[in-house]
C-alpha cells in the first residue's frame with residue numbers, strides 16, 4: 650500500500666503540489682490522472698525520495714522509501730523511460746540492475762520475456778529503441794526485483810492500443826497477485842482502460858478520487874431533445890440538477906426518472922442514456938482547458 654498524507658511542495662512562490670492525500674491500495678491498480686503540469690511527477694518523485702516535500706509525507710508498505718535497504722526488491726519505479734543509458738543494450742541495463750540488487754543473472758532473461766522484449770531486441774542499444782520498447786525495458790527494470798509495489802510515471806506513453814491492453818493485463822496480474830500499482834497518465838482513456846481506482850489531480854490539488862465504477866456511476870444521465878429548456882424547467886421543479894450540453898442536458902438523476910419527467914412535461918426525447926464516464930470526462934476537460942488557458946497566457 651502507498652499512503653500519501655498532506656503532501657505539499659512549493660517552488661519559490663509556486664505551489665506544485667497542494668495538500669495532496671490519497672492511498673493506493675494493495676491488490677488494486679490506482680490511476681493518477683491529471684493534465685500536463687498538474688503535479689503528478691512531482692508527487693511521484695517525492696514518493697521515491699528524489700524530491701523533498703515542503704510538508705507532508707509518504708509511506709510505502711509502512712516505510713519511508715529512503716529507509717529501504719534494497720529498495721528495488723520492494724518498490725519498482727519507472728519515472729522516465731528515456732532516462733536509460735542510450736549506449737547500453739537492454740540486456741546490459743537489466744544485468745546491471747540485477748547485479749545492483751544482488752539478483753541471479755537468470756532473472757534478466759525471465760524479465761525480458763515478462764515484458765515481451767525478444768532476445769534480439771535485448772541485444773540492441775537503447776538509442777535504437779522505439780518509445781514503446783523503452784517503456785517495456787523501463788517496466789522490466791521496475792519488475793526485476795520482484796517488488797510488491799510499482800510506481801510508474803506515464804508508462805503507457807508511446808504504446809499503441811495493443812500495447813496498452815498488454816500493459817493492462819500485466820498490471821492486472823501483478824495486482825491480483827497481491828501487488829500495489831500506482832500509475833500516472835494525462836489521458837483519461839488510458840486510465841479508464843487500466844485502473845481500478847482513480848485519483849484526479851489538477852493544479853496541484855486532488856479534485857476527485859474513488860473507484861472507477863463509483864466515478865463513472867456518478868455521471869448521471871445524458872438526454873437530448875428539441876426543447877432542452879422546457880425539460881430543464883420540469884426537472885428543476887422535481888429538484889433535479891441539470892447541466893446544458895450540446896443539444897441536450899446532463900442530468901444528476903437516473904434515466905428512468907428523466908424519462909418519466911419528460912413524459913409528464915410532454916417533451917419528446919431524441920436520446921436518453923446513462924452518461925457512463927461523461928461526468929469524469931467533462932471534469933477532466935475543464936481541468937485541461939484551465940491549464941491550456943494558462944499555457945496560452947504564458
Ligand SMILES: Nc1ncnc2c1ncn2[C@@H]1O[C@H](COP(=O)(O)OP(=O)(O)OP(=O)(O)O)[C@@H](O)[C@H]1O
Nearest residue numbers: 660663665683684685686687688689690691692835
Ligand atoms: N524543479 C522545479 N522547479 C520549479 N517548478 C517546477 C519544478 N518541477 C516541477 N515544477 C512545476 O511544478 C508543476 C507540476 O509539475 P509536474 O511535472 O509534477 O506535473 P505533471 O502533472 O507530472 O505534468 P506532466 O504530465 O506534464 O509531466 C509544473 O508547473 C512544473 O513547471
